[in-house]
Amino acid sequence: MSIDTYIDEITAATRNRPDxxxxxxxxxxxxxxxxxxxxxxxxxxxxxxxxxFIVGVIGFYSFLHTTPRGRFDILISDSITDHMxxxxxxxxxxxxxxxxxxxxxxxxxxxxxxxxSCTGMCEQGPAMLVNGWTVTRLDQNxxxxxxxxxxxxxxxxxxxxxxxxxxxNIQRRDILLSDNSNAGDALKALIEQGDEAILQQIESSGLxxxxxxxxxxxxxxxxxxxxxxDQHYVVCNADExxxxxxxxxxxxxxxxxxxxxxxTLCAGxxxxxxxxxxxxxEYRYLRAPLEQVLRKRRETGLLGTDILGxxxxxxxxxxxxxxxxxxxxxxxxxxxxLEGKRGIPRIRPPFPVTHGYLNKPTVVNNxxxxxxxxxxxxxxxxxxxxxxxxxxxxxxxxxxxxxxxRPGIYEYPFGASMQHILxxxxxxDAQAVQVAGAAGATLPAxxxxxxxxxxxxxxxxxxxxxxxxRDMLDMVRxxxxxxxxxxxxxxxxxxxxxxxxxxxVDKVYTGHAGQYDLDEMHKIGELMLKSSHCGLGxxxxxxxxxxxxxxxxxxxERLKHSSYEPSFDLDAALQDARDITGRDDAGxxxxxxx
Amino acid sequence: xxxxxxxxLDGKTISFNDGDTIMDAALRAGEYxxxxxxxxxFTPHGSCRVCIVDVNGRQVSACTQPAMAGxxxxxxxxxxxxxRRELLQMLFVEGNHICPACEKSGACQLQAVAYYxxxxxxxxxxxxxxxTVDASHPDTAIDFDRCILCELCVRASRDVxxxxxxxxxxxxxxxxxxxxxxxxxxxxxxxxxxxxxxxxCPVGAILPKHTGxxxxxxxxLYDRQPVSIVGDVAAHEQxxxx
Ligand SMILES: Cc1cc2nc3c(=O)[nH]c(=O)nc-3n(C[C@H](O)[C@H](O)[C@H](O)COP(=O)(O)O)c2cc1C
Ligand code: SF4
Ligand code: SF4
Numbered sequence: 001m002s003i004d005t006y007i008d009e010i011t012a013a014t015r016n017r018p019d020x021x022x023x024x025x026x027x028x029x030x031x032x033x034x035x036x037x038x039x040x041x042x043x044x045x046x047x048x049x050x051x052x053f054i055v056g057v058i059g060f061y062s063f064l065h066t067t068p069r070g071r072f073d074i075l076i077s078d079s080i081t082d083h084m085x086x087x088x089x090x091x092x093x094x095x096x097x098x099x100x101x102x103x104x105x106x107x108x109x110x111x112x113x114x115x116x117s118c119t120g121m122c123e124q125g126p127a128m129l130v131n132g133w134t135v136t137r138l139d140q141n142x143x144x145x146x147x148x149x150x151x152x153x154x155x156x157x158x159x160x161x162x163x164x165x166x167x168x169n170i171q172r173r174d175i176l177l178s179d180n181s182n183a184g185d186a187l188k189a190l191i192e193q194g195d196e197a198i199l200q201q202i203e204s205s206g207l208x209x210x211x212x213x214x215x216x217x218x219x220x221x222x223x224x225x226x227x228x229x230d231q232h233y234v235v236c237n238a239d240e241x242x243x244x245x246x247x248x249x250x251x252x253x254x255x256x257x258x259x260x261x262x263x264t265l266c267a268g269x270x271x272x273x274x275x276x277x278x279x280x281x282e283y284r285y286l287r288a289p290l291e292q293v294l295r296k297r298r299e300t301g302l303l304g305t306d307i308l309g310x311x312x313x314x315x316x317x318x319x320x321x322x323x324x325x326x327x328x329x330x331x332x333x334x335x336x337x338l339e340g341k342r343g344i345p346r347i348r349p350p351f352p353v354t355h356g357y358l359n360k361p362t363v364v365n366n367x368x369x370x371x372x373x374x375x376x377x378x379x380x381x382x383x384x385x386x387x388x389x390x391x392x393x394x395x396x397x398x399x400x401x402x403x404x405x406r407p408g409i410y411e412y413p414f415g416a417s418m419q420h421i422l423x424x425x426x427x428x429d430a431q432a433v434q435v436a437g438a439a440g441a442t443l444p445a446x447x448x449x450x451x452x453x454x455x456x457x458x459x460x461x462x463x464x465x466x467x468x469x470r471d472m473l474d475m476v477r478x479x480x481x482x483x484x485x486x487x488x489x490x491x492x493x494x495x496x497x498x499x500x501x502x503x504x505v506d507k508v509y510t511g512h513a514g515q516y517d518l519d520e521m522h523k524i525g526e527l528m529l530k531s532s533h534c535g536l537g538x539x540x541x542x543x544x545x546x547x548x549x550x551x552x553x554x555x556x557e558r559l560k561h562s563s564y565e566p567s568f569d570l571d572a573a574l575q576d577a578r579d580i581t582g583r584d585d586a587g588x589x590x591x592x593x594x
Numbered sequence: 595x596x597x598x599x600x601x602x603l604d605g606k607t608i609s610f611n612d613g614d615t616i617m618d619a620a621l622r623a624g625e626y627x628x629x630x631x632x633x634x635x636f637t638p639h640g641s642c643r644v645c646i647v648d649v650n651g652r653q654v655s656a657c658t659q660p661a662m663a664g665x666x667x668x669x670x671x672x673x674x675x676x677x678r679r680e681l682l683q684m685l686f687v688e689g690n691h692i693c694p695a696c697e698k699s700g701a702c703q704l705q706a707v708a709y710y711x712x713x714x715x716x717x718x719x720x721x722x723x724x725x726t727v728d729a730s731h732p733d734t735a736i737d738f739d740r741c742i743l744c745e746l747c748v749r750a751s752r753d754v755x756x757x758x759x760x761x762x763x764x765x766x767x768x769x770x771x772x773x774x775x776x777x778x779x780x781x782x783x784x785x786x787x788x789x790x791x792x793x794x795c796p797v798g799a800i801l802p803k804h805t806g807x808x809x810x811x812x813x814x815l816y817d818r819q820p821v822s823i824v825g826d827v828a829a830h831e832q833x834x835x836x
Contacts, residue, residue: 052761052774059763325765342762347640347658489743489769491641496684499767500718527680530653531643567719 003038006031011046018047019358021057021340025064026281026321030132033069040066060342060488062116062324063132063281070105070112072150075129076138079118079243080478081401081464087126090143091115097147111150117326117482118243119282122401122464123169123408130156132284135163166285168250169408172424174395175387176368177411179375183257184302186265186377191310195269198377199225205381206393207373211237211329211366212436212460213535214392217373220363223353225270227361234266234275234315235338235357235364239322239329241280242437243482244462247397248367250409252279252286255371256293260317262370264303265377266363267315275317276357278334281324290319326486327536331364333488344490345534366460368397388414391455398452400425402434402465410463418448418457427465432472432551437462438479439539442472442546473509473554476543480505483540494537497528501544507567511558514565518548518555599663604670608661616656616667617645626822627669628678628707630685630796631744632657633828636753639745642685644678644707653677679711686716688767690725690739691797697806698798700814701830704742706821721767728773730781733803734792741771741799746828751791759785771799793831 001009010027014020024043028035035058044051058064076082076091091102095113100106103114121127124136133156135146142163149159156164170177190198203218224232236259240248251259263275279287294317297303307313320338322328328337332346335357356362365373372394376384385393392414398421401407405426412421422430433443435452436459443450443457450457466472480502489495504521507513525541532538548555571590578588600609601616603625610619620627621634631642640658647656648668656669668674685704693699725738743762748771751759759780763772775783785791792800811817815830824830 050758050761050774052763052772053758055772056761056763059768060765062765342765347638349660484766487766489764489766492643492681492684495743495767495769496688496718499721500684503719523680527677531646531677531681533640533643533655 003032003036004042007039007042007046011043016046017340018049019338019340021047021049021054022061022323022337023320023340025054025058025061026323029064029323033071033073034065034067037066057340057342060325061322062485064323068105068109070100070110072111072156073131074111074113075116075119076113077117077119077121077125077127077129078115078478079122079125079482080475081122081244082118082126083474083478084402084470085126087138090126090138090140093140094143094147097144098150110153116282116324117241117485118245120240120246120249120280121166122244122246122399124167125401129282129284130159132281133164134166134282134285135159136166164285166249166253168254170250170411171400171406171408172410172412174411174413175383176371176375176395176397177255177409179258179379181258181375181378183261183297183300184308186261186374187268187302187308189377190265190268191308191313195225198265199269201381202373202376205376205384206388207369207376207384208392208454209366210368210372210396210460212242212458214454214458217365217369220353220365221266221269223351224361224363227354229360231274231358231360232267232270232272233357233360233362234263234270234272235331235334235362236263236275236277236370237329237331237334237364237366238277238279238283239326239334240283240367241326241329241486242439242460242462243479244399244401244434244437244464245460246399246401247409247461249283249286251367251371251397252283252290256290257297258371258374259367260293260297260303260370262365262372262374263317264307264315265374266365266370268307268313270361270363272363273314273316275315276338277317277319278322278328278338279319280322280328284321287319287321294319325488326482327488327534330534330536333534334364335362342488344488345536368461389451389453389455392453396452396459397461398459398463399461400463400465403427403430403467403470404465412452414453415451417451418443421452421463422448422465425465427467429468430465431468431470432466434464434466434475434543435459435462438482439536439542442475442543442550444550471554472547472551473505473558476547476554477505477509479543483536487536487540488534491531491533491537493528494532494534494540497524497532497537498540500524501528501541503567505544507565508555508558512560512565512569513555513558514560517565518559521545521548599661601661601663601665601667603667610661614661616647616649616654616659616661619661620656620669625669626825627656628710628821629657630703630707630742631746633746633794633826636746636749636794639749642742642744643681646674646677646681648674675711678707679713680717682708682711682713683715683717685742686713687718687720688723689741690722691716692739696740696798697801698740700811700817701809701827702798702816703796703821703827706816706827709816710821725770728780729803730777730779731783731785731787731803732781733787734780734785735801735803736771736773736780737799737801738771739799740797742797743769743771744796746794746796747771747791747800750794751785751789754790757784757789757791759783759789759791794828796827 208214328343333343337343629645638657645656
């Protein structure tokens with residue numbers, strides 16, 4: 001098929017709507033391994049957008065490219081937990097055996113190898129993506145087999161099934177994961193008891209958002225319901241980009257019916273007829289199974305028109321793919337991305353509940369929040385509220401990875417202590433726990449008596465364990481690099497601050513920093529957290545500030561004794577001059593050793 | 595519209611209308627809040643963060659924050675001024691700003707706001723990015739070294755000229771301005787020197803050709819009076835040219 005016909009087809013399928021630009025780009029990327037100038041031109045005509053706007057959208061998302069990638073486009077997950085499982089060594093092996101340089105397509109165009117932010121396979125890593133498909137449990141042996149498959153030009157679809165298997169690894173179940181209600185139960189309750197009664201149940205259950213911020217779900221739904229407009233929308237945030245989090249992956253794999261049920265319940269209450277799941281591109285393998293669940297729900301009257309026979313209860317759900325951008329988990333960036341644009345966080349107010357998708361009132365909730373809401377409708381507010389703590393009712397799914405014997409998904413009532421959790425997952429010599437991901441809190445052993453709860457240690461679910469042998473600065477460095485990669489670049493303090501911070505952490509790591517540099521980190525960190533436009537910038541300095549405070553030795557043991565060290569190496573700066581003059585004698589060097 | 599609503603800006607009472615931001619109300623009252631990406635002719639952006647103020651203990655950008663009756667707004671404390679200075683230093687090290695060699699020197703808002711906040715040096719380590727100059731257009735040149743990503747040209751070209759000549763590409767520290775034309779060059783775009791977009795750049799990134807140093811250094815907009823008195827360079831575009 002010619003590219004003209006292909007683009008005709010995909011744009012026709014999305015009715016030439018410019019807000020489907022990102023969805024079109026995603027398809028083109030995986031069809032051709034890049035979006036060519038020709039494709040950009042055709043899209044610009046079809047969607048009535050400027051070419052530079054389209055180029056800007058491509059340039060924003062890590063998985064979209066304007067130059068060809070290899071036919072096998074490999075991305076090794078570069079999260080700290082992948083590093084701890086040896087991913088860096090495997091990356092070197094892979095590049096060597098394939099004869100490729102990082103990020104550069106091989107001369108024959110067959111393969112590219114690069115790194116990517118956490119792919120959400122932390123408990124079965126190291127992991128990688130090949131043309132968007134997830135491969136787990138990499139080791140030397142598996143890497144060698146993968147090299148053979150690539151050299152034999154075996155399509156990824158034909159690779160051994162065990163390579164592409166993703167396990168749930170559920171280790172502890174509580175009220176959510178052990179529930180055995182049936183598809184449709186929550187909607188039946190809604191129809192029997194009415195919107196207002198169910199909304200009151202959600203409010204009095206005390207349910208708070210599971211994506212991290214903990215906003216009261218009932219209140220959000222009520223605000224949205226009250227916002228006057230001709231259309232309302234329900235959006236499920238399945239971007240799950242926080243390093244170390246993978247519980248939404250498991251819910252979407254094994255509990256999708258309950259997540260969709262929660263979305264439909266919300267639609268019934270707020271009066272929406274359309275919903276979206278924003279699925280991170282890293283979970284490409286979940287898309288087809290999710291479509292299958294949606295189809296089944298349509299066939300059984302749980303989606304579509306007159307749901308469960310109730311006249312005028314109309315709702316359907318569409319899956320939209322992300323394309324590699326952590327910031328798109330932030331709800332207003334997510335909405336921009338749903339509209340096909342660069343994922344830049346919006347100015348707030350107004351908030352999505354009044355001005356969201358296409359400027360209409362929109363509820364955005366996390367995957368886990370929708371599932372909890374559905375089960376509250378079935379079992380009642382008391383069933384939920386009787387578990388947990390005063391401020392944090394119910395349970396929380398934790399994604400546990402790192403140095404422990406039994407990594408995986410653990411569902412705990414809120415109020416569970418670190419100590420208790422560490423014991424359950426078999427972490428016997430923990431030095432620290434990183435809770436709530438890269439922007440979360442670093443807890444040393446002295447704080448293991450603290451609890452998972454909004455009023456103590458709040459988390460979207462990431463729980464990474466570090467044993468006594470780990471160098472915590474490796475974690476800090478990994479996060480500092482992560483934020484440089486993921487800052488959207490909109491506002492000054494985060495765009496520039498993330499880079500300055502990363503350079504300072506690297507300076508400490510290479511043994512070139514002095515006390516002055518640590519003071520600079522404090523200063524830049526404080527500026528970022530006070531003046532950034534969105535939650536990414538206001539939390540990105542947390543890992544540095546937290547460890548400077550609680551793990552000062554990882555910095556101090558590497559400091560030069562002088563208080564001030566230059567940010568560049570004078571002798572290294574002379575290398576160009578030495579190359580030109582062909583000199584390398586003592587006189588062509590500036591003494592740097594003291 | 596009611597004008598009875600007021601808030602305090604550094605102790606002074608400022609009245610505002612429904613829908614006003616803190617910046618709108620301050621500008622109308624003739625009070626200066628330092629800013630770069632804001633221009634009252636365009637929808638607020640909130641990206642440079644230079645207009646941060648403290649409202650009842652919370653820091654917000656004045657250009658995007660709705661004015662609230664009875665609130666206390668701090669626009670001048672050492673704490674706020676220090677943060678603004680640090681933001682300006684970040685902008686200076688991110689690009690390549692060689693003021694003595696820049697045609698905009700003296701009429702540049704980045705420079706003027708830096709003076710206003712008592713910035714004496716760029717302080718942070720320079721990034722020295724490799725950027726280019728686009729001199730392909732007969733009447734206008736772009737020196738990308740000096741672009742601070744305020745997106746005023748993007749907004750002007752999109753919302754006033756209806757040409758969409760400019761867009762932002764890349765992400766994070768790699769964000770950069772791009773020109774909509776087959777070659778990416780301004781000369782091959784639909785840009786004209788009479789466009790609104792040619793008259794909004796607060797720094798020396800988008801510059802008219804053929805007029806170099808018409809006005810001598812020492813006589814330029816911010817040479818005699820500070821930005822807090824004379825305001826935005828874009829508002830003086832007319833007199834700059836004649
Ligand atoms: C940088 C950033 C990334 C975020 N990523 C996610 C995410 O991946 N998933 C999520 O549910 N919420 C994420 N959030 C929180 C969302 O903005 C929003 O609060 C949430 O989706 C609301 O749903 P909830 O109330 O059910 O938690 C993120 C926030 C920020 C600032
Ligand atoms: S804080 Fe960072 S991610 Fe958020 S708007 Fe600013 S640059 Fe973008
Ligand atoms: S060229 Fe000027 S107006 Fe345009 S974004 Fe850069 S600094 Fe702003």
